[in-house]
Amino acid sequence: MITRLLHRFTDAASSRRGKFVTIALWLVLAVVLVLLAPSLASVYNNSAQNIPADSRSEVASRLLLKEFPSSKGTPAILVFSDAKGLSSDDLARARQVSDWLTSDQKPALVGPVLSIFTVPQAASQLQSEDKTTMTMVATMTGESSSQTFQDSVKHIRDYLKQTTANTSLEAHVTGPAGVVADAVLIFSATDVSLLLGTVVLVLVLLILLYRSPILAFLPLIAVGWALQVVNACLGFAAHAGLFSVSQQASSIMTVLLFGAGTDYSIFVASRFREELQYTEDKYLAMRTTMRAVGEAITSSAGTVILSLLTLVFTAINLYNSLGLTLAIAVAIMLVAGLTLVPALLVWVGRAAYWPFVPRYTPEVARESDVKSLKGFWGRLGLWTAKHRILATVGSLLLLGILALGNIGSVPTFNLLTSFRNPTDATEGYAALQKHFPAGTLAPTTVLVKLKGDQADVYQHLTELDAVAVALQKSTGVAKVQGPTRPDGAQPIVDPAVLQKGLASLPESLKQAIRSGKFTQQPTSGPGPCQGPTCQPVNPQQVALIGAFAASSTYVSPDNSTAQFSVVLKDDPYSLDGINVIDPLRSALNQALHDNHLDADGYLSGQTAELADTYQYNLHDTYLIVPVVLILVAIVLGLLLRSLIAPLYLLGAVTLNFVASIGACAFFFQHIEGQDGFNYAIPLYTFIFLVALGADYTIFLMSRVREEAQRHNLEDGVPFAVSRTGGVITSAGLILAGTFAVLTTLPLNILYQLGVCVAVGILMDTFVVRGLLVPGVVLLLGKWNWWPGKLNSVVSEPESSHEEELMAEV
Structure with missing residues (x-):
């Protein structure tokens, strides 16, 4: 029933009158959508929350913003470094920057600024011990994806360059704000270059493979036409808020399409x-x-679409939004492949293959069936039929050896290594890493939320200091700052004494200190106290006031929540840094229990978020891999009407995936010296290789079944390999080439994806489809079609297709 409907659909699209109707409909559809739809680039969302809102780090982030409103924003870390040591001239230039950032001339989104000039008591935290490097933290307000945000970061960088020109002082903007600004800047120039690079590569490959300029342009016209429709549909969907589309997803969509x-x-x-x-x-x-081929194309595209739609059920937004984006693109391309492509081809007719125009020569064509076995793929098919065990075992050994490259491979979440070329943020971090603990770039925030209506942090300073001690002892922690140790050093005053002393301060004085209205009375010398909140003080009270002022940064305005800033020893974006989070969380919970604090503990910050991302990535992988395999198995089973064939075909595709990842892991880590795979690469690669590999599987096995109807299986396999080998090779080279275009982009995730998918497709094309699958088909013989029989597949002797079709007309 479905097959018959598909035949009617394709017959109508490429008939004498239908071809013009099809072309006209596509033309009108593309023009209307392009005119009405918002530009896809205008609705990109590159800052969508990546993990679920109920994840532990996201819950902690919301609590942090609620209890500490001043923490809202994205920190930009300004790094000043002079290998000779920071001179008085260097410090004067740094002061000039600090004064500018706190003046009316500062960039639009610059908020509070922490420097040795605005908070002198923070000098020990902001200057390196060797006095060669100093940091300054400017909190950037607003959305990090906005143009104003990018302009503000650029303005700071331009001012730094101007201020340090012709000096030995180096200055960079790093930290989360610097990293985000660099990522957006890099992506801004990729759309056009990626599209042009893909088009040029496909055009060159088509001309080289088919030696026909007209045939080379026809697929590009069809795909370009479909791309306009896809972009318009995605623009409408993103604008309506149905799902987000990132620039990264758009880049992958372009090459896939x-x-x-x-x-x-x-x-x-x-x-x-x-x-x-x-x-x-x-x-x-x-x-x-x-x-x-219509049924094979529909089945293969359906497999890709179903595989991509499984990503809708993932927790990580990076996968979720990509699945919908790519599924829509492939679905539209499928319709174009069944209608627009045949309509354009049949319109041009034989001239499409100029200068090698195919002539109507049925007798010669049938003779060429035998001659085709003398070509490369025909000879390979005959060799595989004769040496089926060697072909099968040899290809399995090759793939197995390549799979060994997975030993020792590790995922990476490091945003700084995601740039293939040096950026201002990476250079700033390199300078920071030499002189400060690596975790200084993005400290982890620990929150202790006391329970009860009368919860007061200042009544539990002793217990909270014990919590700080426990956190300090946790594996991988370099420094802990909190209410009793604002500079990260051992408290000078015993926490119990400090707690008692701070309790003696008048509440009005505390409020004045927090609001910034307190003016301290000099302890000696002339000078009357100025201001209504001015308080006469003694030296002991001066110390208490200073301690309270320093601690108030780490205590929420309502005194219910304490904050600890935990600096890790390792890079906060590295796997070593991520692995610190779970022990740190356990240490926190144990410390709360041991000190009898009725409170909840939370971990916030980028490392905590990456730790959650790591766990969600494992969850998504364990969910999607079996679901995709089951869906592809169902499609292959229905198409081939067999329960056996889908099993070994999926096994071959999966082994090819593991071998591809292994070969690339070895290359990335041991040849290029990278620190590992981007965490998303294995699942991305699995989806693409299994789904796209099914294209070639379906195309080959459909032809095997067709040739088995004309001959027998022993003779049919070499004919099928001969007939499809050139086509699959051409398709594989072009598909691998389009993904290889991603390697020209300056982001590591796209570079790694391009390499992995290109390598996997090439191995699938030459090893899996050329040797492994034909070998297994021949070894299994009649069992390929179980529970059916070979006789049920073999049909009547060859008849004229033309006579059958003429009878239908």
């Missing part, structure tokens, strides 16, 4: 050229073509 769309075009064009030799009428030839 060109790769898959060109593959579908090649499948149609190759079979159409073959049928033109058997059928004089080009419309009948196209009907035969689409009836032969």
Whole structure:
């Protein structure tokens, strides 16, 4: 029933009148959508929350913003460094920057500034011990994805460059704000270059492979047409808030659309050229073509779409939004492949293959069936039939050896190593890392929320200092700052004494200190106290006031929540840093219990968020991998009408994935010296290789079944390999080439994805489809079609397709 509907659909799209209707409909649709839809670039969302709102780090982040409103914003860390030591001239220039950032001339989104000039008592935290490096923290307000945010960071960098020009003082902007600004800047120039690079590569490959300029342009026209429709649909969806579309997702969508769309075009064009030799009428030839490959293209695209839609059920937004974006793109390309591509081809007809125009020569064409076995793929098919065990075992050994590269491979979450070229943020971090604990770049915030209506941090300073001690002893912690140790050093005054002393301060005095209205009375010398909140003080009270002022930074305005800033020894974006979070959380909970504090503990910050991302990534991987395999198995089972074939075909695709990841892991870590895979690469690669690999599996196995109907399985496999080898090779080279274009982009995640998918597709093309699958098919024989029988697959002797189609007309 479905097959018959599909045949009617494709028949109508490429008929004598239908081709013009099809082309006109696509033209009108593209023009209307492009005119009405918002530009996709205008609705990019590159800052969407990546993990669920109920994750522990996100809950902690919301609590931090609620209890400490001043913490809202994205910190920009300004790093000043002079290898000779910071001179008085260097410090004067740094003061100039600090004064500018706190003046009316500062950039629009600059908020509070922490420096040795605004808070002198923080000098020990902001200056390195060797006095060569100093930091300054400017909190950037507003959305990090906004243009105003980018302009503000750029303004700071320009001012630093101007202030330090012609001196030995180096200054950089790093930290979360610097990293985000660099990422946005890099992405801003990728859309056009990626599109042009993909188009040029596909065009060159098509001309080299098919030596026909007209045929080279037809797939590009169809894919470009479909791309306009896809961009418009995504623009509407993102604008309506149905789901977010990031620039990264758009980049991957572009290469996938060109790769898959060109593959579908090649499948149609190759079979159409073959049928033109058997059928004089080009419309009948196209009907035969689409009836032969339409089901395979639909099944392969359906497999890709179903695989991508499984990403909707993931927890990480990086996967979730990508799945919908790519599924919509492939679905639209499928419709174009079944309608627009055949309509354009049949309109141009035999001229599409100029200068190698296929002629109507049925007798010669049938003779070429035998001659085709003398070509490379025909010879390979015959060799595989003769040496099926060697072909199977040899390819399994090769893939198994490559899979060994996975030993020792590790995921990486490091945002700083995500840039392939040095940026201002990475250079600033390199300077910071030499002279400060690596965790200074992004400290982890620990929150202790006391329970009860009368909760007061200042009544539990002794217990909270014990919590700070426990956190300090936790593995991988360099320094802990909190209410009793604002500079991270051992408290000078015993916490119990401090707690008693602070309790003696008048409440009005505390409020004045927190509001910044307190003016201290000199302990000696002339000078009357100024201001209504001025208090006469003695030296002991001066010390208490200073202690309270320093502690208030780490206590919420309502005194219910204490904050600790935990600086890690390791890079806060590294796997070593991430692995500190769980022991730190356990240490916190144990310390709260041991000190009998009725409170809840939370961990916030980028490292805590990455730790949650790590766990959600494992969850998503364990969920998606089996679901995708089951879905692909169902599609293959329905198409091949077998329970056995899907099992070994999926096994081959999965082994190819593991081998590809292994080979690339070895290359990235041991040859290039990278610190590992971006955490998203394995699941991305799995989805693409299994789903796209199914394209070639379906195309090959459909032809094996077809040739088995004409011959027997022993003879049919070499013919199938011969007939599909060139097509699959062309499609594989183009698909691998389009993904390889991603390696030209300056972001490591796209570079690694491009390499992994390109390598996997090439191995799938030459090893899996050329040797492994044909070898296994021949070894299993009649069991390929179980529970069916080989006789049920073999049909009547070869008959004329043209006569059958003419009878239907």
